[in-house]
Amino acid sequence: MIKWSNKTIKAFQETLLAWYDQNKRDLPWRQDQDPYHVWVSEIMLQQTQVETVIPYYLRFMNEFPTIEDLAAAPEDKLMKAWEGLGYYSRARNLQKAAQQIVFDYQGQWPTTAKELQELSGIGPYTAGAIASIAFGQPVAAVDGNAFRVFARLLEIDDDVAKPHTRQVFEKIINPIVPKNRPGDFNQAIMDLGASYMTATNYDTSQSPVKDFNQSYLDGIEDHYPVKTKKKRPVRHDYFGVVIHSKAGYLFEKRPSHGILANFWMFPLFDRKNLTDDQPVTESTLIDIIETRLQTDYQLSVALHPVSTPTVVHTFTHQQWKIKLLEGQIAENIDLSYFPGKWIHSSEFDQMTFSKVQSKMWSAYQKTLKSTQSIDESAVDQKTNR
DNA sequence: CACTCGTGGTT
DNA sequence: TAACCAAGAGT
Numbered sequence: 001m002i003k004w005s006n007k008t009i010k011a012f013q014e015t016l017l018a019w020y021d022q023n024k025r026d027l028p029w030r031q032d033q034d035p036y037h038v039w040v041s042e043i044m045l046q047q048t049q050v051e052t053v054i055p056y057y058l059r060f061m062n063e064f065p066t067i068e069d070l071a072a073a074p075e076d077k078l079m080k081a082w083e084g085l086g087y088y089s090r091a092r093n094l095q096k097a098a099q100q101i102v103f104d105y106q107g108q109w110p111t112t113a114k115e116l117q118e119l120s121g122i123g124p125y126t127a128g129a130i131a132s133i134a135f136g137q138p139v140a141a142v143d144g145n146a147f148r149v150f151a152r153l154l155e156i157d158d159d160v161a162k163p164h165t166r167q168v169f170e171k172i173i174n175p176i177v178p179k180n181r182p183g184d185f186n187q188a189i190m191d192l193g194a195s196y197m198t199a200t201n202y203d204t205s206q207s208p209v210k211d212f213n214q215s216y217l218d219g220i221e222d223h224y225p226v227k228t229k230k231k232r233p234v235r236h237d238y239f240g241v242v243i244h245s246k247a248g249y250l251f252e253k254r255p256s257h258g259i260l261a262n263f264w265m266f267p268l269f270d271r272k273n274l275t276d277d278q279p280v281t282e283s284t285l286i287d288i289i290e291t292r293l294q295t296d297y298q299l300s301v302a303l304h305p306v307s308t309p310t311v312v313h314t315f316t317h318q319q320w321k322i323k324l325l326e327g328q329i330a331e332n333i334d335l336s337y338f339p340g341k342w343i344h345s346s347e348f349d350q351m352t353f354s355k356v357q358s359k360m361w362s363a364y365q366k367t368l369k370s371t372q373s374i375d376e377s378a379v380d381q382k383t384n385r
Numbered sequence: 386c387a388c389t390c391g392t393g394g395t396t
Numbered sequence: 397t398a399a400c401c402a403a404g405a406g407t
Binding site: 047048049051052084085086087088089090162163164200201231258259260261313314315316317318354355356 | 386387388389390391392393394395396
Binding site for chain 3: 041042043044045046047048049050052053087089090093120121122123124125126129141143144145146186187190193194198199200229230232233314
């Protein structure tokens with residue numbers, strides 16, 4: 001790792017900001033420095049690409065123009081606005097923080113990074129981003145871009161996958177952030193990291209700060225940033241059960257903690273929870289599910305496999321393979337024993353579906369074709385984006 | 386500190 | 397295809 005003199009720091013700041021002034025991206029949340037705008041965009045941008053966020057941001061600001069609107073929003077409208085963005089606890093924390101600011105702080109935003117971190121969903125990066133962009137505080141905003149850019153510029157060898165490394169980078173970057181334009185500086189680093197200094201296919205030879213890029217000058221740019229590998233996703237095999245009746249489709253609410261918390265989905269049965277790890281035929285497994293529906297929930301239903309390919313969905317740490325089963329219940333639709341409810345497909349529009357639920361519904365619909373279901377006769381429109 | 390939490394895109 | 401990446405935070 002190398003260290004810059006004060007003179008080099010000054011030259012770097014000027015070069016970077018001059019480039020930024022000419023080449024900064026025109027993004028919807030860069031219209032002004034309103035903390036609400038900066039904050040919502042930063043939360044949406046966590047682990048999410050800019051192009052994905054833009055339409056969500058525009059719709060969100062249309063739906064919830066002020067922090068008061070967000071604080072008062074009903075949960076279903078909030079989740080609907082977030083549908084498809086993923087990491088849904090971001091939306092819940094966003095509203096929690098809005099309520100903290102509106103009700104606990106009387107609408108008065110804290111302005112330092114340290115205070116901002118007290119709010120739900122605001123960690124060290126987002127606190128630095130809001131403090132610098134909206135409030136002009138001279139602090140670093142260390143995200144993946146900053147890790148990558150400064151690791152290459154200064155040949156920093158610390159493993160950026162380790163939590164402790166954040167403090168190392170903050171200590172290095174903070175003295176480089178200019179006191180007069182901290183927000184522009186941090187955003188310039190991000191624009192740099194999204195253009196000439198991307199993770200792969202980067203082109204440093206055209207970079208405005210290539211002369212400051214030690215690893216480039218040394219021809220060892222591909223060594224940086226140092227990052228240890230992630231683990232493979234864990235595999236899960238499920239049966240997804242599509243049961244319909246005159247009352248609609250049977251949905252189950254997921255637990256309030258864990259992946260896709262509180263989402264309504266077609267009931268899932270984990271394949272390996274059905275038997276004691278003994279090899280059995282698929283028809284036996286279907287029998288076991290039918291028995292369980294009968295004994296646990298008093299639902300009498302004959303299930304049969306659906307003629308579409310297995311639904312596959314990969315999360316960051318899990319991969320689900322879902323074999324769809326279908327069945328109808330014509331009578332005895334009492335759900336007093338089942339932790340769920342019947343929902344007509346005409347109501348799907350107003351619900352928030354996870355991507356994997358959309359995939360199941362989409363796959364199931366393809367099997368309907370000419371088949372006449374009790375609930376509906378035609379295919380309807382809940383498509384995956 | 387290691388692990389968890391979604392989705393879409395690229396290689 | 398599997399692996400990795402994209403403006404991270406909570407537990």
